[in-house]
Every structure is written in structure tokens, then in C-alpha cells.
Amino acid sequence: MSKPSIIPRGMTLEGELAGEGDIVIFGQVLGEIHTEGFVVIETSGSMRGPVHARAVTIRGRLLGDVFARECAHVDAGATVVGDLAAPRVRVVEGARFRGRVIMGEAPHLASAGSALAPADAAPPESSARRSRAASPPEELSPVPSSPISSRSSASAEEASPRALEASAPAEFRMPLPRRVPAKIRAARG
């Protein structure tokens, strides 16, 4: 069973979050999120930057684009300025949203999550079923032991830090120089 990584209220993370687990944001994130799991921006949470994830739920505030392989959900009370790229998009009445909705299949989603590009090619019906079946995080299939980058732009220079992180037990790596992206692995287990 996996626990989500939480950015608590009052905490600001500047940099990049990358990993496989779920992330719940009560505080602030300024930067990027790349995860194989779910991302929830709670009512008190705010995020500025792109979010690449399996599924994204926004109840707080997001200034940035969403690239969700399965679905994007903008709840009532949320404020989103940015594009939503996902095969399924749900916007609840009362949400404030400005941006494009891109529900097309593979091309842009493949660029958003190259590691799982083949899955993106599946027809929408099957991806819908898949996401429903996978809804509770506990039912997710085990994470591959080798680090997977969700980005097509992941380059060789990132490979070694990622490998180091994979062996490191700590979730938070401190101290962090202010301008260097903070890489926090979304912990599982």
C-alpha cells in the first residue's frame, strides 16, 4: 500500500517533484511535477507550473498546464489558468477555468509521458475502464524497480542523480541550494 507524499499547508516547494507516487498539495509548489501517480491540489494548495501525472484533481489553484494520462478533474472552487490535456476531463460547475481542453489521444500525451506512451495509444473506452479499475491507489500495480522518467526530455545528466535517489531512503534531500531544482521522490510504501 502506498502513501501519498504531502506538501503541507504553510510549506512552499520550489523546484521539481519527480517520482512514481501520489502527491497531495496543501501548501505551495512552484515548479514542476512529474509523477506516475495521482496529484491532488487541495483547497488550500496552490501550484504554479506544469503537472504531469496519471490523474490530476484540482480543488485549489493552479497556474500551469495539466498533462494527465487518464483524467483531469477541476472541482468547484478551483481556479485553473492553463491547458488541460487528458483523455477525460471533468469540470464541476463553480470552478474557474481558463484554458484549452485537449482530449485527443496519443500525440501530445506521448510527449507528456513518454515512458507510458504505448498505454496512451489505447482507445478512450479502455483507458476509462483502466482508470476506474485503478482508482484506489492501493490497487496500483507495483512500481518497477528501475526509475522511470515521465519526461521525454529526461537526459543523461539526470540519470545519475535519479539512480542515486533510487537507492537513497530519505524522502527529503536537504539542504537545498535555492536555485537548484529540488528533487523529491514521491515515496511509496
Next chain:
Amino acid sequence: MEIDGRVEGEMAIDGIVSVGPEGSVRGPLRCGALVAQGECRGEVIAARSVHLRVGAAVEGDVQSPRIAIDDGARLEGAILMSFELEPRPAGPTRVEPDEE
């Protein structure tokens, strides 16, 4: 007004336009409110609200103060909702309101 057939051309209606599952609207649509379960191709401007229900397939930009998109509705286009981003006291998340 309920549309269960096919309508082509520009439409401007003050009231509620309901596009049924079999309905199809091709052309710019201006209305008070839109509830769509069918196809709409063209820009939609609704003075009050837009509700895209299951089965809706909208191609074009949608402009309205209130918009709801149900899971199962399809939209290819932009949502244009006018609102101001109130600056947050905490600072760093602040972004120029005119991000568009």
C-alpha cells in the same frame, strides 16, 4: 429551445438551448445557456452557463461565466471564463492576471 435534429448556421437565442443526444449544431451559437448532450461545432457564447453532459461533443471555443463539463463529454477547444486572479498574500504564487 430543444434541438434534436440538425441545425446549420449562426444561431442567437436568449433562452436555454438544449442539444439532445441526437442533436447537432454547426455554426456559431450565442445563447443564454447551453445544455449539450449532442454535437456542437463552432464557437459557443452563453451569457449564463454551459453544461456539457455525457455524449456532448463540442468543437470550438466556449465562452461563459459558468461552465460544467461532465465526465464523458468531449471538448476540443478553449474555455474562456472571465475572472480576476486575486493575488495571494504569500507572494510567490502571484501571477500577472492577464496570463492569456
